[in-house]
Amino acid sequence: MAEAGVNPVLFEQGGVFIHTTQGDAEDVLLGGKVQLVRKYGSEYIEWNPLHVSDSEPRIEQPDKDWTVVNTVSYRKDNVGAAGESNGKPDAESVVVAHQPTRRSHYSMHCKLNDVKTIRKSKPTLGWSYLVFKLKDNVSMPPLHFHEGGSDKLMAEIKKYVTVATTPTDKRLMVVTPNNCDALTQSFSELQILKETSQTYAHKFFQDPYTATLGGFSKVTNFLKDNLLVNQPYSRPADEYAELMPDMAGLGLTMSLEAEHGYELIMQAKLGPRPEITRSDPVTQEEWKKHIDKEGRITDVPQLMKRIFKGGLSPSIRAEVYKFLLSYYPWDSTTKERTEIKKRKEEEYFVMKAQWRTVTAEQEKRFSKFAENKCIIDKDVVRTDRVHPYYQNDSSSHLEILNDILMTYCQFNFDLGYVQGMSDLLSPILLVMDDEVDAYWCFVGFMDHIGVCVNFDMEQDGMKKQLLDLNKLLQVIDPKLYSYLQAKDCSNLYFVFRWLLIWFKREFTMENILRIWEVMWTGEPCKNFHMLMCLAILDGEAEHMQKEDFGFSDILKHVNDLSCRIDGDVILARAEAIYLQLSEYKELPHVIKEIIGTAPASEENGATTGTESPVSESSIEVLAESEGEQAAEQEQT
Template identity: 30%
Template sequence: WSRSASSHRFLHVMAECIEEHWAEVNGSDGGGESSGGEWCAPGNRTCPGKETIKWQNKSVYIQISESCSQMFGCLSIRVEDEGQSVYIVWNPADNPNQAATQAVSNLQYAICTHISQIYSIRLIRPSLGTPQIILNLRSGCSHPPMFFHSGRALEFQSKLQEHATLTRCDADASTLLVNDSSNMLQRSLHGLDMVQSSPGVVRSRAPTKPSTPDCQAEIDGDELEWSREIGGEWQWRYLQGGVRVMQGLRSGWKKASAVASDVAASAAELLDQIDTPATSMEMPLEPPHHSAGSRSACKASDLRCGDDECVFVEHEPLPWEDQGLIEEAEFRGFFEANGRIRDIQKLRRRAYYGGFAPNVRRDGWKWLLGCYPVNSTRKDREHLLQQKAKEYEAYRRQWESITADQESRFSKFRDRRHRIEKDVIRTDRSIDIFVDDNGEGLQKLYRILLTYSFYNFDLSYCQGMSDLAAPLLVVMEDEVEAFWCFQKLMDLMEPNFHKDQNGMHTQLQTINTLCKDLEPELYEHLEKKDCSNFYFCFRWLLIIYKREFSLQDVFRLWEAFWSRVRGQDLHLFVALAILREHKTSIIEEDMEFDSVLKFVNDLSGRMDCREVLKDADFLSQEAQFRMITTRSTRNSLGCA
């Protein structure tokens, strides 16, 4: 570190940031100290009354002091005058068991703050603990910290950014300045993506006017010039190493010292590679990209865990973004001139965030289900469909050729045929192609299911398969194509229908584990009521929510499941997302198993598919992050 005196100064600045972070790790989930120094006194707590709710979370609580109990309520972002006026609102939840005087007392803590009154928002997201935000007002005081009991703190930030400019504070990465008019050049560079933004990493930036005592620029002009000379790559690796020091602090000072020494050696090696400022100008101004199409936001997969350490970058799940349906013109753009798909993973990701329009769903589903080889051309697929049509006819002729005399001595076939006939006549009769008792739609569905029982002798036919086959026939329209899509779907779903039900029990046990980790309050109630087997989710998983949503919503859900963007267990997180949304009712009404079963069955047709999918996406990322963090923690503690 003898290369430059400024390097010592820069290291000192980082050490101060680390110490601040260490203090935050140890105390951020307690009372939640105000950066403004005092809480706001009760005042005007109501909005004009004509605002529109743009976002809300009903599981946000405040705690005035450590001696006070948690006060749950609903946090929302509201706008009026076509977005000209934006309010952040928190209202205490209604509790029918609460005394009227106490309810009135709670109302004094209601919050309704116009965005123009907010100077900054401090977003505290500890690795372990409850995320919280503190609204620091321009008057110098602050609202009490608001704790996100069910997560979604970053979702709040993302939604608020649609209505206000949030600028990360130079010296405190957890503080966001609201509509900050200072340092316009820096904001412009960020808007043009000319300054690399990496959540959770302390950054060296140009000095700005000190905004608050807790948020001051520490680096003078000479140090800024030094940072420019050494190049973007060095800055990125050095600062990333600083985060490794923070991670070391969690494991103990001895280990932190070892990691810091390693970081210093790595940085010195990079300094030796820099000869002139001209050379540094050619260095990249952002960290290396992990893969094509990766986002700048940190993902759980960005945690690289080894035997001795885990490089920790603060976890920020990618916010859900509904990108709209894939229309025909866009769908054609995924293919080359000869019909070969350019990037199947890109199509899967696009389907996950938007789904297919009706006129391309027929082909889109075949790609998601794996009916087509990835490298196939258009002619290859035409030839494949012709072959599959002949195969289907061969399987179908096997049961069609059974004579009445043979059937009289074939009890298994008679039983199979009877069960299919009984289920088909009750399947989706409200859908146009299945309305007529003697219509072609029901006849096609019957033939598909009976033919599959001859294709898969071991599994044969089980109740529930008609629910899975019917939507495929609606989309494909063609009997042969619907059969082969059903065959691919059953390859994924077959464990659900095994007689030993091991596949279903494994999934229910996984939900049990996820609920215990991600929703401990709900899990505690269910366990107390002997409901922790989660048998009330059985129908959801067996036919992947076919009877819980409208047909179009089922299409959307299935496309998200089949995309595999969040792995093969997204449907389990959908179950947890539904339970989390309604956990207040389940707990407050003290539901037993029968009550929970009736309650979840009554939810059918009353849920917002896109909200459920968005919550499931968040839970999936949170579970992945916790799994990696837990593994790295166990490694650092020397656990097996």
């Protein structure tokens, strides 16, 4: 037991049992108490039996992958007889393996920062239990709270580490050390959600993984506290939640140069940034000139360049979007498109009928369906409600928005619905004004444009984009990069929302339609949306540095940019950045790969260490979901 004044006890709970079995013997309960103790400058979870006697059963554990380590922890059962692990003595204690001392027979503890996940029991059990799993994937025996207190322990634990519930398993919590005080402070200060319903705000931040991105699914646990947002301009009070990442889930390593011993920040300056002039939108007359007598679209590369330079006139968006979003092939004839539309309509209504005919009894036994339906119901009534197209509560457009999202869940069972998708669908439905056409264009946006990777459960797509953006910033603006490093912002988490939903909440509706149609062309390079991020940052860099913004200030400032940015200015600046990069002959290979200017032979072949300063090892993958395993066995 920790001594008061030396090792202060932060929390203590008695009536905590370890359940053990001895071969075919009956279940044995070992009563004890659990403590949260501070010692050695860190917090530890400890469990000690209340009584130690010679009559106590001894746990034989040939099939377990842990052993007792001198009252302090459980380790993998790969130690030698001399008390060494992998040939090295334990720095903290001597391993006793299966012959622990009398004092240490059942006692255990672990450093709180070494905990990887915590699994809690089902609420239907007579008592609660917690299972602590360490970062080396060693699971400690379940601690059963026969006298209660597990919730109080978790509340105390959350004071010292970040605990985030996973989307697919509400009983599994991922633990991350609080090693970024600036981030925690910034989230507390950053106003993210202005909700009239405190209940919704509470639910949102209690489990933002589900409430924010329907589980970003599917992106991770997002913000933790009940933050309120002051949405600028036209954002309504109850429109929708902010999309921001959980740092633990992303887990990026951004110290690229030090890690790889390579100076990515170029000492030589890029050439001057050219002045870019945007063109007028493609008109209906110009569009018709690209349609031959059978209805095929001609000179597609030249047309794509025109759309990139000027966008589209509103009068032809509904027609052209079907090609840009792969609803129709560019080389299809008018007759072929009639057949495609007929087939797509039939396919859509078959999928729609599938979910509409799910009965209430079926829904009770179909948790994924019920979860998707619940989140969509909440999101639809908050999406773009200030726009006239969606303003009326009785509007059929809201119902169509709901039906399309539900049907997409039926189309993409694995992904389902993730909050943020309604942001991507809303402008498309507004333009198409047709349920079937809007649905298939949305599918094209998600699948063919590839935005669905943003909502992947493991977040690999978002991690890679943030890392690539970090590399680009080092080249484009080393001064800004150094400044952000000094402010603990070089991870660029504050642009997460920009990437996630393609700037949907940063621009007005008319601006975002122009930006999207331009980016859908794939011109002038791969990952042009990342250059858009750099263009926005470029416009704010001087102000942020002049005001000496700190971590929280930068996040607030970025949030306040919503709907205050000129889309054409950012498009022109992003194009200028591309030309500035593409014309620099000594551009690092890794940057060429990001923007797609590396020769095909180089892209397909392996690069040497000097050519590529960044490796994929700099991405730390989010702790993978746990199985029921030991906890479920203990339950039964």
